[in-house]
Amino acid sequence: MGPEEFRAAGHELIDWIADYRARIPQLPVQAQVGPGEVAGKLPGRAPEEAEPFGRVLADLESVVVPGVTQIQHPGFFGWFPSNASLGSVLGDLAASGLGALGITWQSAPALTEVEEVVAEWLRELARLPASWKGVIQDGASSGCLVALLAARERATGYGEARGGLQAESAPLTVYTTQHAHSSVPKAAVLAGYGQDNLRFVDVDPVTYAMRPDALASALEADVAAGRRPAAVVASVGTTGTTAVDPVAQIVPLARQYRMWVHVDAAMAGSALLLPEMRWLADGVEGADSLAWNPHKWLGTVLDCSLLYVADPDHLVRVMSTSPSYLRSAVDGQVTQYKDWGIPLGRRFRALKLWFHLRLDGAEVIRARLRRDLANARWLAEQVSSTPGWRVLAPVNLQTVVLRHEPAGVVSGTGAVLDADALNAHTLSWVDSVNASGAALITPSLLEGTWSVRVSIGAEPTERRDVEKLWSLLQQAAGSLGT
Amino acid sequence: MGPEEFRAAGHELIDWIADYRARIPQLPVQAQVGPGEVAGKLPGRAPEEAEPFGRVLADLESVVVPGVTQIQHPGFFGWFPSNASLGSVLGDLAASGLGALGITWQSAPALTEVEEVVAEWLRELARLPASWKGVIQDGASSGCLVALLAARERATGYGEARGGLQAESAPLTVYTTQHAHSSVPKAAVLAGYGQDNLRFVDVDPVTYAMRPDALASALEADVAAGRRPAAVVASVGTTGTTAVDPVAQIVPLARQYRMWVHVDAAMAGSALLLPEMRWLADGVEGADSLAWNPHKWLGTVLDCSLLYVADPDHLVRVMSTSPSYLRSAVDGQVTQYKDWGIPLGRRFRALKLWFHLRLDGAEVIRARLRRDLANARWLAEQVSSTPGWRVLAPVNLQTVVLRHEPAGVVSGTGAVLDADALNAHTLSWVDSVNASGAALITPSLLEGTWSVRVSIGAEPTERRDVEKLWSLLQQAAGSLGT
Numbered sequence: 001m002g003p004e005e006f007r008a009a010g011h012e013l014i015d016w017i018a019d020y021r022a023r024i025p026q027l028p029v030q031a032q033v034g035p036g037e038v039a040g041k042l043p044g045r046a047p048e049e050a051e052p053f054g055r056v057l058a059d060l061e062s063v064v065v066p067g068v069t070q071i072q073h074p075g076f077f078g079w080f081p082s083n084a085s086l087g088s089v090l091g092d093l094a095a096s097g098l099g100a101l102g103i104t105w106q107s108a109p110a111l112t113e114v115e116e117v118v119a120e121w122l123r124e125l126a127r128l129p130a131s132w133k134g135v136i137q138d139g140a141s142s143g144c145l146v147a148l149l150a151a152r153e154r155a156t157g158y159g160e161a162r163g164g165l166q167a168e169s170a171p172l173t174v175y176t177t178q179h180a181h182s183s184v185p186k187a188a189v190l191a192g193y194g195q196d197n198l199r200f201v202d203v204d205p206v207t208y209a210m211r212p213d214a215l216a217s218a219l220e221a222d223v224a225a226g227r228r229p230a231a232v233v234a235s236v237g238t239t240g241t242t243a244v245d246p247v248a249q250i251v252p253l254a255r256q257y258r259m260w261v262h263v264d265a266a267m268a269g270s271a272l273l274l275p276e277m278r279w280l281a282d283g284v285e286g287a288d289s290l291a292w293n294p295h296k297w298l299g300t301v302l303d304c305s306l307l308y309v310a311d312p313d314h315l316v317r318v319m320s321t322s323p324s325y326l327r328s329a330v331d332g333q334v335t336q337y338k339d340w341g342i343p344l345g346r347r348f349r350a351l352k353l354w355f356h357l358r359l360d361g362a363e364v365i366r367a368r369l370r371r372d373l374a375n376a377r378w379l380a381e382q383v384s385s386t387p388g389w390r391v392l393a394p395v396n397l398q399t400v401v402l403r404h405e406p407a408g409v410v411s412g413t414g415a416v417l418d419a420d421a422l423n424a425h426t427l428s429w430v431d432s433v434n435a436s437g438a439a440l441i442t443p444s445l446l447e448g449t450w451s452v453r454v455s456i457g458a459e460p461t462e463r464r465d466v467e468k469l470w471s472l473l474q475q476a477a478g479s480l481g482t
Numbered sequence: 483m484g485p486e487e488f489r490a491a492g493h494e495l496i497d498w499i500a501d502y503r504a505r506i507p508q509l510p511v512q513a514q515v516g517p518g519e520v521a522g523k524l525p526g527r528a529p530e531e532a533e534p535f536g537r538v539l540a541d542l543e544s545v546v547v548p549g550v551t552q553i554q555h556p557g558f559f560g561w562f563p564s565n566a567s568l569g570s571v572l573g574d575l576a577a578s579g580l581g582a583l584g585i586t587w588q589s590a591p592a593l594t595e596v597e598e599v600v601a602e603w604l605r606e607l608a609r610l611p612a613s614w615k616g617v618i619q620d621g622a623s624s625g626c627l628v629a630l631l632a633a634r635e636r637a638t639g640y641g642e643a644r645g646g647l648q649a650e651s652a653p654l655t656v657y658t659t660q661h662a663h664s665s666v667p668k669a670a671v672l673a674g675y676g677q678d679n680l681r682f683v684d685v686d687p688v689t690y691a692m693r694p695d696a697l698a699s700a701l702e703a704d705v706a707a708g709r710r711p712a713a714v715v716a717s718v719g720t721t722g723t724t725a726v727d728p729v730a731q732i733v734p735l736a737r738q739y740r741m742w743v744h745v746d747a748a749m750a751g752s753a754l755l756l757p758e759m760r761w762l763a764d765g766v767e768g769a770d771s772l773a774w775n776p777h778k779w780l781g782t783v784l785d786c787s788l789l790y791v792a793d794p795d796h797l798v799r800v801m802s803t804s805p806s807y808l809r810s811a812v813d814g815q816v817t818q819y820k821d822w823g824i825p826l827g828r829r830f831r832a833l834k835l836w837f838h839l840r841l842d843g844a845e846v847i848r849a850r851l852r853r854d855l856a857n858a859r860w861l862a863e864q865v866s867s868t869p870g871w872r873v874l875a876p877v878n879l880q881t882v883v884l885r886h887e888p889a890g891v892v893s894g895t896g897a898v899l900d901a902d903a904l905n906a907h908t909l910s911w912v913d914s915v916n917a918s919g920a921a922l923i924t925p926s927l928l929e930g931t932w933s934v935r936v937s938i939g940a941e942p943t944e945r946r947d948v949e950k951l952w953s954l955l956q957q958a959a960g961s962l963g964t
Binding site for chain 1 (some may be wrong): 483484485486487488489491492493495496497498499500501502503504513515516517518519520521524526527528529530531532533535537538542545546547549550551553554560561564565566567568569570571572574575576578579580581582583585587588589590591592593595596598599600602603604606607620621623624627631634641642643644645646647648649650653654663664665667668671672673674675676677678679721775777783784785801803804805806808812815816824825826827828829830833836837839840841842843844845846925926927932
């Protein structure tokens with residue numbers, strides 16, 4: 001495809017996207033297909049001859065759109081927001097159009113330096129420590145893995161350059177809670193620590209946050225048993241309930257054992273743009289690394305995750321390679337992001353963040369975040385003040401964890417009389433909400449019983465959409481369960 | 483930014499990209515900026531207010547374009563091709579516009595199923611084993627890391643679920659060559675094996691390919707010393723010289739020790755579209771995994787790397803997590819790509835591959851690959867038949883490794899009389915070629931002495947561009963060195 005064909009097709013696609021975004025509210029939120037249905041509509045082999053653009057665009061419309069859950073829908077309250085702001089879409093298009101290749105600084109100086117600048121912009125907006133440096137990764141899963149690899153190498157004195165983890169005599173241990181994101185235990189086992197050396201520290205029964213006293217006891221017991229604490233992963237905003245582990249109390253304990261502190265703020269990082277929310281990050285200046293996904297609530301289109309580190313030199317020592325074909329005269333004067341993570345070849349991801357921040361501006365983004373926080377507080381108030389309904393966890397951010405607890409299944413004092421019936425009721429009314437196409441919410445196990453996460457924060461979601469959702473929840477739960 | 487502002491700005495950006503692609507041949511290939519120059523042009527803080535699109539576009543033109551090396555230039559012969567075909571750029575724009583979120587199948591069934599379909603299309607085009615299944619990763623570095631993690635867990639019987647690599651008594655060893663890509667040793671140390679347990683098997687002095695007899699000896703010695711061979715990474719098309727390790731001879735040895743065989747065909751995978759090049763993959767049906775980057779020579783815009791595995795169940799067992807908020811009624815009937823790699827949240831990368839293959843068609847792609855192979859053979863012939871010039875490695879693909887060896891520095895029989903002088907000469911004329919802006923080539927150490935890699939295969943590079951390059955090389959080397 002040459003530039004002129006691209007121009008014509010590109011204009012068509014831009015119009016298609018603008019129209020699509022405008023009509024999303026009319027689409028069902030949840031994907032409307034069963035397993036294999038999309039694949040069944042596609043030919044089994046690649047085309048030998050070029051197809052006209054119109055045919056591809058028609059398939060985008062008829063095959064792909066019904067086959068995706070509409071994350072950009074005002075009725076999307078599932079998982080966490082994953083906003084794809086249109087300014088960032090343009091930035092990502094610019095990156096593709098340029099076709100730049102980030103391997104070394106030399107291969108694309110602007111790719112490196114715009115990334116340094118936007119990472120610094122976001123650090124400053126969130127008031128993270130001034131000495132920290134950031135790098136864009138694909139997601140917080142990779143960020144956590146990179147952090148736990150860096151932690152491992154600090155604990156072993158760069159054992160990777162010798163016998164690796166295989167040569168260590170006393171096992172290294174990692175600490176987090178059961179409420180940490182699934183990527184945390186995954187990172188720990190992929191980094192080689194082993195499930196047996198991963199400690200799930202007890203949480204507070206009301207806030208679901210890590211208990212520092214329980215962490216202290218676990219550390220003492222492990223050290224007494226000859227193990228070596230290597231890292232603690234503190235969640236600032238867990239996926240289940242947006243619980244906030246007390247970083248300020250975790251840091252001194254970690255320091256005592258020379259442990260790495262990684263802060264998983266994948267979702268909550270965006271809230272740090274608001275001065276009134278900076279309590280979330282209390283104590284973070286004592287941490288070693290923090291992951292934050294602008295591709296969630298902030299709204300930079302996937303994939304765009306920031307990993308900040310306090311000591312980039314250590315990270316580079318763990319991650320660097322220097323084959324002759326990648327050396328240049330400026331090595332040492334520039335940042336080589338290939339040595340800040342796993343991939344060598346990197347996309348110009350900074351452009352989407354740069355476009356997004358410039359085309360929206362920080363004030364507009366802050367106003368939207370505040371709108372979502374207020375909507376969550378409003379919903380929580382409705383739920384709390386309605387008989388038979390309960391908010392199950394502190395509403396620290398924009399997610400409300402709730403349950404409808406009908407009389408007969410739950411007693412007047414809140415005791416669960418029949419757990420199976422309550423679970424069946426919850427899953428049933430959630431299914432009916434999701435099947436309606438008007439909204440999407442996520443069931444989630446909380447302390448062994450199904451709860452419902454209503455995660456507010458899709459870019460187009462206004463108060464009226466939350467009001468509609470609340471009616472829908474009551475209707476679905478009421479008509480089925482009482 | 484709303485849909486209508488996006489529409490207007492999007493049309494401007496599409497026109498800008500079409501114009502930019504058309505004028506790339508007039509731009510200098512190598513980025514024209516020094517360290518810090520791009521960053522110095524950007525404000526230190528994010529804007530509080532939205533900026534007009536025109537200002538952002540103006541910066542794209544004046545700050546970013548001079549700050550990137552023009553990988554899409556007909557004079558780009560550096561590293562390896564990293565083509566960003568305009569059809570794939572449209573596919574990637576569609577992905578951003580949709581704003582879909584790949585976490586589970588449920589979150590975007592089409593994201594999963596289009597990925598399965600295009601991975602199968604490419605498998606079939608390359609005639610890889612019919613039972614293999616593919617997944618899109620960000621790059622071959624991640625692919626290799628995932629493979630070496632899978633290898634580790636096979637060797638330890640899923641030790642990750644117990645004490646991890648820390649609980650193993652006899653060290654696991656990994657085998658590759660010094661010519662393997664830098665991501666291979668990086669993956670081995672990140673996976674925890676340790677540098678001491680990574681073996682660089684001797685290569686053939688002419689082909690630079692792994693010597694199976696040397697592998698056999700290394701395996702015997704390690705087993706005799708109580709070590710446990712876990713994986714071998716065979717390179718099909720090394721970065722330095724496009725050497726091809728003999729997979730067909732490596733596989734039986736690996737099988738004898740129950741080792742994992744990972745094939746790094748990041749660059750060469752694309753050549754498998756050509757029946758006459760399928761000898762590259764001889765024996766690959768006995769391997770366990772293979773990484774191939776469509777974002778290189780094939781031309782699907784970064785980042786798009788395929789990892790094929792023979793046993794997806796094993797990979798899933800190593801990588802899977804199943805938190806309650808990601809469970810659904812269809813688990814078990816569908817592919818959950820979150821369990822095929824490190825990241826949870828995944829972009830709809832399959833769309834760019836789907837658009838690319840449909841908008842170009844396989845025949846056009848094959849013709850371009852054949853053009854590049856013929857151009858490399860042509861250049862190698864010119865070099866070989868010109869006194870003072872030498873081709874230093876077999877031209878297996880589209881890369882010619884060459885050197886100008888002036889009399890007095892190299893004897894008539896090819897012996898290097900003064901290695902320092904030869905290195906200085908090589909680096910000097912390469913610098914002058916690159917500084918000219920007309921072409922970019924990469925110096926690379928070959929057996930301790932600097933050589934020059936001319937990697938042909940940018941999408942717009944025609945024979946006349948290679949002819950111009952050959953004149954330029956002779957002029958640069960001749961005027962400086964003789």
